[in-house]
Amino acid sequence: MRKILRFFISLFCICKKCPSYPGKKDPVTYCEFGKSGMEIKKKGCICSRCFVWKVNRFSNHYYCETGKDPKSKI
Template structure:
């Protein structure tokens, strides 16, 4: 997988109608760009994921979703 730069530009794209308008997004957390920065510090519930509509997701050929959530413990 290509590495995606942790930049303000990419954060802004994430916050322009992608993570920011997703029903699962941790509101008022200031977090984002989870596909690069890793999951939220908050416990979250799956309420849908907007990543597949995000230009970063599409342009980088990502395939995952719910990057804001920590992987479930087995």
């Protein structure tokens, strides 16, 4: 179930267009499923342009580095 949910949210996630995305098919959706296991080189965060961020009224950035948003209900 969690896998399906992650896949669904990943359809909206724009992390792959972000300059800080670590690449190598890292599975994005960090705001809901936790931080990346990869090293993050901060070059800007575009989460505030994302549908998932807006609909959940998130306010943080760099979830790939810090982990899920405190408001995440997943």
